[in-house]
Amino acid sequence: MADLQLSGVSKSYGTRKVLDGLDLTIKSGECFTLLGPSGCGKTVILRLIAGFETPDDGVVSIGGKVIADAKHSLPPEDRHIGVVFQDYAVWPHKTVHENIAYPLEIAKMPAEKISKDVRKAIEQVGLKGLANRYPYQLSGGQQQRVALARALVTTPTVMLLDEPLTNLDANLREEMRFEIKELQRKTGTTIFYVTHDQEVALAISDHMAIMDEEGRIRQIGTPDQVYEQPNSEFVHQFLGIPNYIPFAVRDGVAYIAYGAEAGIAPIRIPEVPPAGFHDKAGKAACRPMDIFIEKTTEARDALPAKVLRLSLLGPIIDYLIEVGGIQLRAQMQTEEAVARDMIIEEGRPCGARFTNLKWFGVNGEAVR
Amino acid sequence: MNGGKKFNTANLVLVFSILVLVVVVAVPVILIFITAFFENGKFNLAGVMKILSDPDTYQALLNSVIIASGVTLVSTVIGTFFAWLIARTDLPFKKVMKALFLVPFMLPSFIGALAWKVLLSSRAGYINKLLMAVFGFQKAPIDIMSLGGIIAIESMYLFPFVFLQVAGALERMDPTLEESARISGAGLGTITRKITLPLVMPSILSGALLVALYSLSHFGVPSILGTEKGIYNIPTKIYERIYASGGSFGAIRVGTILSMILVIAAALILKLQDVLLKKGQYQIIAGKSMRPVVLKLRGLKIPLLIVSIVYIAITVVLPTVTIFMVGGLKTYGLPFALTNMTWDNYLKIFQWRMTKDAIWNSLYLSLGAAFVTMLAGTMISYVIVKMKVKGKFLLQFLGVLPFSLPGTVIALGVILTWSGRFGINLYNTPWIIFVAYIARYMAFSIKSNSASLSQVSDSLEEASRACGATHWQSLKNIVLPLIKPGMISAFFLIFLPALRELTTSVLLYGPTTRTIGVAIYALNEDGETVRAAALASVALLIIFMGEAIIRKFLAQLDKPRAKVEE
Numbered sequence: 001m002a003d004l005q006l007s008g009v010s011k012s013y014g015t016r017k018v019l020d021g022l023d024l025t026i027k028s029g030e031c032f033t034l035l036g037p038s039g040c041g042k043t044v045i046l047r048l049i050a051g052f053e054t055p056d057d058g059v060v061s062i063g064g065k066v067i068a069d070a071k072h073s074l075p076p077e078d079r080h081i082g083v084v085f086q087d088y089a090v091w092p093h094k095t096v097h098e099n100i101a102y103p104l105e106i107a108k109m110p111a112e113k114i115s116k117d118v119r120k121a122i123e124q125v126g127l128k129g130l131a132n133r134y135p136y137q138l139s140g141g142q143q144q145r146v147a148l149a150r151a152l153v154t155t156p157t158v159m160l161l162d163e164p165l166t167n168l169d170a171n172l173r174e175e176m177r178f179e180i181k182e183l184q185r186k187t188g189t190t191i192f193y194v195t196h197d198q199e200v201a202l203a204i205s206d207h208m209a210i211m212d213e214e215g216r217i218r219q220i221g222t223p224d225q226v227y228e229q230p231n232s233e234f235v236h237q238f239l240g241i242p243n244y245i246p247f248a249v250r251d252g253v254a255y256i257a258y259g260a261e262a263g264i265a266p267i268r269i270p271e272v273p274p275a276g277f278h279d280k281a282g283k284a285a286c287r288p289m290d291i292f293i294e295k296t297t298e299a300r301d302a303l304p305a306k307v308l309r310l311s312l313l314g315p316i317i318d319y320l321i322e323v324g325g326i327q328l329r330a331q332m333q334t335e336e337a338v339a340r341d342m343i344i345e346e347g348r349p350c351g352a353r354f355t356n357l358k359w360f361g362v363n364g365e366a367v368r
Numbered sequence: 369m370n371g372g373k374k375f376n377t378a379n380l381v382l383v384f385s386i387l388v389l390v391v392v393v394a395v396p397v398i399l400i401f402i403t404a405f406f407e408n409g410k411f412n413l414a415g416v417m418k419i420l421s422d423p424d425t426y427q428a429l430l431n432s433v434i435i436a437s438g439v440t441l442v443s444t445v446i447g448t449f450f451a452w453l454i455a456r457t458d459l460p461f462k463k464v465m466k467a468l469f470l471v472p473f474m475l476p477s478f479i480g481a482l483a484w485k486v487l488l489s490s491r492a493g494y495i496n497k498l499l500m501a502v503f504g505f506q507k508a509p510i511d512i513m514s515l516g517g518i519i520a521i522e523s524m525y526l527f528p529f530v531f532l533q534v535a536g537a538l539e540r541m542d543p544t545l546e547e548s549a550r551i552s553g554a555g556l557g558t559i560t561r562k563i564t565l566p567l568v569m570p571s572i573l574s575g576a577l578l579v580a581l582y583s584l585s586h587f588g589v590p591s592i593l594g595t596e597k598g599i600y601n602i603p604t605k606i607y608e609r610i611y612a613s614g615g616s617f618g619a620i621r622v623g624t625i626l627s628m629i630l631v632i633a634a635a636l637i638l639k640l641q642d643v644l645l646k647k648g649q650y651q652i653i654a655g656k657s658m659r660p661v662v663l664k665l666r667g668l669k670i671p672l673l674i675v676s677i678v679y680i681a682i683t684v685v686l687p688t689v690t691i692f693m694v695g696g697l698k699t700y701g702l703p704f705a706l707t708n709m710t711w712d713n714y715l716k717i718f719q720w721r722m723t724k725d726a727i728w729n730s731l732y733l734s735l736g737a738a739f740v741t742m743l744a745g746t747m748i749s750y751v752i753v754k755m756k757v758k759g760k761f762l763l764q765f766l767g768v769l770p771f772s773l774p775g776t777v778i779a780l781g782v783i784l785t786w787s788g789r790f791g792i793n794l795y796n797t798p799w800i801i802f803v804a805y806i807a808r809y810m811a812f813s814i815k816s817n818s819a820s821l822s823q824v825s826d827s828l829e830e831a832s833r834a835c836g837a838t839h840w841q842s843l844k845n846i847v848l849p850l851i852k853p854g855m856i857s858a859f860f861l862i863f864l865p866a867l868r869e870l871t872t873s874v875l876l877y878g879p880t881t882r883t884i885g886v887a888i889y890a891l892n893e894d895g896e897t898v899r900a901a902a903l904a905s906v907a908l909l910i911i912f913m914g915e916a917i918i919r920k921f922l923a924q925l926d927k928p929r930a931k932v933e934e
């Protein structure tokens with residue numbers, strides 16, 4: 001097993017501490033995504049694994065073999081790790097073929113093997129027929145495929161990808177993320193993927209970690225787990241459009257706008273906070289898809305609401321509604337809305353029903 | 369950048385880079401300071417003041433200031449005017465004209481001065497003689513060998529500094545700034561006065577300061593036009609003192625004190641320029657070139673074109689032709705008639721020992737210095753741009769220092785360092801000129817190489833490391849091929865000026881180590897004007913050929929690397 005492990009890793013630049021005692025384990029053969037806002041130090045972790053940076057403290061190991069600690073650091077060329085950079089880093093003075101052949105040439109492979117392996121890698125990433133082109137003759141997506149093939153061609157046990165899709169347009173990004181996943185399945189390589197794009201992370205990961213601005217890991221789990229059971233407000237708001245309903249608890253029942261400005265009567269939230277909820281107040285959270293709009297407020301468990309804005313986003317309809325003085329986003333399938341005659345004009349009252357509420361205490365931690 | 373903390377190669381390169389700069393740049397400069405301010409191991413400011421107040425040196429200081437002020441003023445006016453003409457009017461043939469205005473850069477100014485001496489000296493100037501014959505003057509109407517003459521000729525060759533800066537600023541200036549003033553109802557005069565001029569003022573001033581910097585320490589023109597009449601500026605005075613005393617230490621000491629004035633003035637000028645350029649970066653530099661408002665010259669179009677062409681004809685064509693013609697005269701002073709012309713002088717250039725040696729010396733010294741300086745500059749730039757090491761600020765400082773050191777000062781520093789004080793005596797050997805060239809042109813190399821290195825993204829090198837290549841292999845396979853154009857242009861940026869160098873070589877040459885510049889200068893001093901002109905013609909031919917080759921070469925490098933092969 002070639003698990004990739006970081007334990008107690010710290011790194012500072014001058015007086016700025018970027019990582020402080022970080023622990024992370026990536027299992028052999030999985031696709032692990034590190035998701036975090038820009039500037040949180042996630043690229044630093046990748047560079048520590050690749051060997052472009054050295055840890056001030058702690059240990060980085062692959063399959064139990066230490067590759068870097070505070071005193072020694074294996075140079076990048078001896079780590080046998082594939083790296084794909086955000087800016088592709090395809091060498092402009094080499095053709096596609098020369099770029100991909102380079103790691104094999106450095107390893108002094110025989111010529112027939114080089115041409116065979118390069119041909120295979122070119123096919124794998126779908127660049128057949130472009131072998132003799134120079135990078136400036138390729139599109140961004142094609143250049144990124146060259147970078148992928150170059151990292152893949154030596155069949156490394158670990159591949160590091162640093163925001164490889166950020167510079168691509170939306171369609172290509174979607175296409176490429178499936179291709180990366182597919183390639184990983186075929187080759188069985190361990191992938192460590194760094195990104196700030198939650199969609200990519202959710203789509204391709206076996207496991208993912210969410211990092212905050214201070215360089216701390218806030219939650220690790222499968223995409224399902226972190227999406228459905230976020231352990232904090234931070235994780236919740238990072239993984240999609242968040243809705244927050246501040247509430248106050250009285251006699252075990254949660255009220256919206258309880259004690260808010262005069263003129264707004266407290267509204268009872270039909271769902272009861274979980275038994276573990278001991279705070280006097282908190283936030284209930286849900287996604288836009290978890291709010292169901294009803295035509296009338298009379299519907300069961302529906303709260304009185306008002307439509308502030310209605311926008312058609314193609315396959316879905318996006319409502320901005322107001323409940324008890326709080327603005328919330330609600331979404332439904334356009335098809336379904338049309339079928340149920342649910343296009344409600346702006347300014348009209350409606351009912352809002354909530355499902356799948358998540359409860360966060362005053363400190364932002366989830367309570368279940 | 370580098371993998372481990374104990375990356376020894378990195379430290380080795382750093383140490384070596386610092387060593388090169390310390391030996392070649394820092395030690396000479398420090399020695400000049402010490403020699404200037406210390407006498408017998410004691411700080412001696414009174415001695416410094418005594419030398420500065422000596423009427424002889426004082427006059428040289430004064431002349432330097434007068435010449436520099438005059439040249440700066442004239443160059444700024446001419447440069448700004450032509451820059452505006454090229455950038456902001458509908459003058460015909462703009463592209464060609466712009467290239468032509470930069471030709472004076474290629475012409476060595478002392479060769480230009482030589483030509484003007486032939487044309488306008490009060491004794492035997494051809495134009496003077498012509499004017500006297502036509503208008504019946506008793507005396508020569510123009511004496512080019514005067515302060516005014518020096519100012520005029522220097523300006524001819526230094527004005528492109530202002531021209532380039534101002535034309536660049538005018539071309540890059542955001543046209544919306546002017547358009548919005550126009551929409552607000554301002555006339556063209558008001559716009560020029562209130563918007564355009566204030567916006568390009570930093571560029572005008574910075575170009576002017578550059579001219580002042582060069583003029584203050586300029587040797588070539590004053591040495592050809594002034595020395596004979598007893599007009600000295602600081603560099604020619606230093607040369608005169610050292611030459612007259614046969615290189616005595618007393619004379620060198622006077623030289624170092626005068627040099628200090630040049631160094632301090634240069635430092636102040638560069639500092640001022642830095643401040644101005646920073647201040648000038650409002651929104652005027654818009655990166656991409658845009659289409660600026662162009663003034664229609666209407667009736668003035670043709671007259672102004674003629675003015676420009678005449679200006680170029682007078683400053684470039686006339687002196688060049690003169691040099692070639694004089695080089696072909698049987699004896700200096702004969703009228704230019706076919707019967708008086710001969711090819712003999714040109715052939716002799718390659719037969720005389722002195723001129724043959726000079727051409728050979730210049731060629732191998734400039735080629736060698738360009739090669740070494742290019743390589744050392746690449747290494748130093750790599751440390752400055754790419755490596756995370758402590759102490760590289762020292763490299764940066766030492767690397768750009770020679771940029772502010774006039775050639776005369778570098779020559780003095782080199783004499784002080786390499787005349788046996790540290791056990792190595794290079795005096796009277798070509799090597800002393802060689803190290804001086806390296807010191808003088810290191811800043812060019814570092815500038816050019818740093819620029820191309822900073823365009824090579826770090827990830828390109830890291831990708832190579834991740835592919836299993838060592839640091840050295842990554843340098844060889846990835847970085848070097850990518851910065852090759854920058855290295856080549858650094859090579860030529862050094863080779864061409866070194867080929868025609870005069871200011872530094874003239875203080876360092878020995879009996880067998882004259883360079884082309886020194887040989888022309890010496891022949892002129894000895895009254896061998898025809899031979900001087902013939903050698904100058906050969907030099908011009910080599911320079912023009914060199915420029916042509918580079919242009920072609922650099923244009924080729926800019927072309928895409930390969931055609932689509934499918």
